[in-house]
Amino acid sequence: MTSTQRCPQQGCALLQLLLVVLFSQGEEPACRQRDEPESPQLSKDGNIILGGIFSLHNSWKDRQDNYTHKPLPLECTSLNFRDFQFAQAMLFAIEEINNSIELLPGISLGYKMYDTCGSMARSAKVALDLINGHESVSAPSGIQCTRFAQVQAIMGDSSSSTSMVIATVFGTFQIPVISHYATCACLSDKSRYPSFLRTVASDYYRSRGLAQLVKQFGWTWVGALRSDNDYGNKGMATFTETAQQLGICLEYSVAFFRTDPPNKIQKIVEVIKHSTSKVIVAFLTFPEMDVLMKKLSLHNMTGYQWVGSEGWIIDSQTAEQDQTHILDGAIGLSLPKAHVSGMREFILNVKPVNLSGNDVLSEFWEAIFNCKFKQSNSSAANQSECTGHEDPSGIKHGFVDSALTPILYNVYKGVYAVAHALHKILGCNQTCTYNLQLDPFTILPTLRHINFKTKEGDEVYFNEDGGPPAKYDIIHWRPTEHGVVDFVTVGLYDASLPEDKQLSLLNMTLYWAQNSTQVPVSVCSEKCSPGTRKVLRKGKPVCCYDCIRCADGEISNITDSISCVQCPPEYWSNDNRDMCVKKEAEFLSYEEMMGALLTAAALGGTCMTAVVAFIFFTYRKTPIVRANNSELSFLLLFSLTLCFLCSLTFMGRPSEWSCMLRHTAFGITFVLCMSCVLGKTVVVLMAFRASLPGSNVMKWFGPTQQRLSVLIFTLIQVVICVLWLTISPPFSFKNLKVVKDRIIVECALGSAVGFWAVLGYIGFLALLCFVLAFLARKLPDNFNEAKFITFSMLIFCAVWLTFIPAYVSSPGKFSVAVEIFAILASSFGLLICIFIPKCYIMLLKPEKNTKKNMVSATHQKNYKIFS
Structure with a gap:
């Protein structure tokens, strides 16, 4: 026949997709497998077959293929006692279910278990072998095909990388794959691994838990080691992301695989040696940890605090190999402790049923008892002969250790989950309605929604990611007196709780590296203290x-x-x-030195003015008083008294009323003062000019006119002040900008125009007085009032001209002090220049206090004007 015929059976369709090549050149058409099928390491017939894929060996022998002949199968080496225990846990669960009258009654479960040796290529091969099956069936027209295998679910593998390969193969056919230990978070992606389930939580939660554990002890500067596979790389990626969120930094992060060259492992040792961090987070599987420990032991690298993932933190074999106590005080997350009655006894009751040297049971027996069966080709002269009746429970070996019980329990739960799903599909009650052609497309949906309790009382179900709830024990390595490590549970991590309550530690003493009870410190920089x-x-x-x-x-x-x-x-x-x-409020107060001095000066000026007024009153009838316009003199002394006293309003804490009072009182009193001085100046000037023949000017500058002029000049200032207070008055203000560390309590001007109008009006009057007095400074008299007024106005103007820049540039209370000083200085200038010379004559030179000495003979007729 020249055309290829398609087998109608389902098995032929699968073979056509995977490994079948149909030949039809002059031969009878047939569906046949290209390669020899892989035989399972452990198998048993049953009505329903479960597959098992475990890494019963850790490695394989390297060989160089020249591609001139068909490559030989992998030769596996280094028996993996952990995965051998996992396989035994699967057998125990199957035997327990087969002996149960409540679960799958009348149905026997069989199994086919394959060894991957930790190789992803071999994992794909054994997965295809489980799908294809090996039984030949006859198709129509006499075509021989291999029928679809009766494997309804797969248990395994322990490794995340191999589980990804297996899940990819089986996902196409919707055959459930249930792993007990593949924790990579990537396997939660249901678009890539639709049929993958697991009875162990994702590394996403474990990695976050490890980061929170590191943060709990204040370690912010850590090193990181990881297995160079999906388990280590994906788990460390999640840890790194969470660590950054928690403020933890990685000094280094290196990856390696157990088969890497020795020089690469040595480089990792050098990295650890030259690091400053004292905490190492190891996201490693136990084979990588064993390889690393051998290297670290050669360098006696103790004193580091190890934080471990579940891949090695409860591995008794790793603890046994740590002879130099490098890992003492290690802490990490592990699966919660569990106990399944009868499982330990079942595992220890294993017997080599086949004495062939290639049989995995025989290899296991020879490894734990260090003996050889007679049929073994590799028996050595120094090894005893195995009888097959040795007692495993009496030896010290990791195989008999109970540390792996939580993982064994995961295998146990996985098998029971499949059994419960089958029980539901087959409608089992007293008996089951068994159909040999179970549709795997119905098993997976049922398995996803299964919910049951084990005989130990634990609830088993799968969440939307195909995994169980994330709960972990915090395990601490505590060395005993005999050098044996005791795995102590010191806390709990529950990812289902709020983030601030997920991690809880028991109140107990922890023994860290080198048996210290002090928590190690691992920071790049010490904590920054407050401030x-x-x-x-x-x-x-x-x-x-x-x-x-x-x-x-x-x-x-x-x-x-x-x-x-x-x-x-x-x-x-x-x-x-x-x-x-x-902030301390700053203002010019009476209590401080500067305030006290200014207050004393103000009071001193007031007293001095009062004394002068008393002297003038006492000598009011003498020529010198009468000649100097006594009425304006007393009014000037009164205004000077007010000037001295108004300076006191600038003292103390400013308030709304004091701010308005101080500026208005200052403006009005000084205008009153200037008005009096101006009146005296005009009178002096006009009086002497009135002595000229035909002059009648003095009738316009009599006492009434003098009083009226003072009143008008003062009223103008009053109007200015009223307008200022009405439109925008001064107010108390907390100045926060001038001085940063203090509050300057000052009087804001309100309207700057009003302030400068008040000040300008005073300046205008002072300037006018100065000009008029200057014009009369050379009048021919023995005692010329104009000279003293000129000098006093000169002082007044000088003071206030220097006040402006000093006031603007002085900060805070010093600006107030400058203003008070200007008021006092100008007031003292007027008092001293105008009145002190007269007091000197009245008190010390009375002989000069005569009418003759006051006015020249030419002007004696005008003497009455000054009176």
């Missing part, structure tokens, strides 16, 4: 920083603050920069 902030070092991770003291006016009241907080406007930082304290 400082962190500044990152250039080119370094965020955990490496310097502590910089907060600037003035800023605080940080927490440890390791990344920034300083600005204090509120009315507050300032204390000396430690860890608290905002209320």
